[in-house]
Amino acid sequence: MFQHFISASQFTSATTLEEFFVAVRKTETSSPSGVACGKVMASWFGEASTRTRVSFESAMYRLGGNVIYQPHMASSLAKGESWLDTIKTLGELSDIIVARTPIEGDAANAAVVSKVPFVNAGDGAGEHPTQALLDMYTIWKEFKCIEPLSIGLVGDLKYGRTIHSLLRLLGLYSRVTYHVLCPDRLYLDPREILKRSDIQIRRHACMDDLVKTGPMVVYMTRNQVERREEQTGMIYLPRYHYMRREHADKLPDDSIIMHPFPRGPELTPEIDSSPKAAYWKQVKNGLYVRMTLLQQLLSQEVQN
Ligand code: NCD
16 A cells, blocks of 8 residues: 555556455445554545545544544634645644645645655545545446446546546556547546547537447536636536436446536436436445545555
8 A cells, every 4th residue: 555645646557456446345345443443533624525524534433543623724724834834733643634625736745744644635626536446446346347448527627636536547447438528628638647548538519429329437527616717717517518317318227327526517316316326326435445545544654
């Protein structure tokens, strides 16, 4: 395992990724190890969060540990303290730090100074590596393997950190076909992240066209309105990019619809009753993924 978990690209092979999934499956099916007994997790969130924070905290408690939650505005950052001093302080007082920040690159900087394992729970428009782990684990569990895979990526590719991390893990596999549905101004060429030239990417104009290709997975994301640069202004996802119940019904029977949540109008709650809706399973899988990650990080010594 790594000392810190900052980027999905720390997984450098499909084999290590799937070894991790086997460990997650074990966590899911056996009683918790108590490895965190007597240990404290500092949970520092500088941006809103429901699933990520609660699942990390729930994971720590289930492993027998304790949690100190520190919201941004209650920390001395609000008095002008630096990010690095904040991390150094948390490192003196806890055994592991889980943090979300609005600034891309904060996580990597924190790892340089952190005395204890540091986990990136989202750094601005950068990455969200534990979300990608739970997304991939969900695909692996549903299909019993990752490839061959055809996946639709819908929404905000440019600012969506969950997609940035997901692509890094998908890039470990060669037999993946990408179908992208995204407004031009929110587009990011997956090749920029995947760093491989042998991938097939097809862009589509509307959800109807995407659904016709019969993808096995449709990964929806919301418009990251909070990350607009000044010059970009407000860009809306057009309605013809939304997933409606009739689209879900037309997808192949064994396909799945995913979303990291929170959802916006792009994913109607009418789909929740469809057997293809996998987003509540993602939430539950996130708990097991985070339990496994915390266990692995807590069972080793950090050297810096
Ligand atoms: C995502 C995030 O914060 O990046 N949510 C999450 O952690 N599950 C996605 C989002 O905010 O759109």
